[in-house]
Amino acid sequence: MIRHLVLFKLNEGVQRDDPRVVEGVRAFEALGGLIDELRFWELGWNISDRPVAHDFAINSAVDDADALKRYLEHPAHQAGVALWREFATWVIADYEI
Template sequence: MIRHIVLFKFKDGISWEDPRAQEAERIAVKVGGEVPELREWRVGRNISTRPVAYDFAAVGLMDDEDALERYLVDEFHQKAIRLWREISDWVIADVVE
């Protein structure tokens, strides 16, 4: 199993009041139901106000690296990426469980 972890940090001038952030969140919530490779999908806003904190997290679980590769190119996932790319930078980790 592969645990896919993504942390998003808004670019300067972006906040949750921005309609683009709200749309990116709305689509991110739907990824779990749209991408068949995902066995689990959890997303949410970070509640921490510490300077090192990121703004949003997405955590998915897939069977293996092949499933991860299919997820990465999935059309719905790519739609979500386009929205997040406009408003944030992110870091990822893919962890074998």
């Protein structure tokens, strides 16, 4: 199994209640029920105010590298990514569990 972690940092001046952010969160919330490859799916806003902290996180898991590829290429995932590109940057980590 592969764990797929994503940490998002909102761009300077962008707030959580920005309509673009709200739409982006909704798009990612829906993925857990849309993409069969996902074995685990959770997401949420960071509660820490430490300077190194990111703003939003996705924690997910898929069976293997092929499933990860299918998830990443899924049209619903790509649509969500396109939304987030407008207002955030992110880092990822994929590791075997």
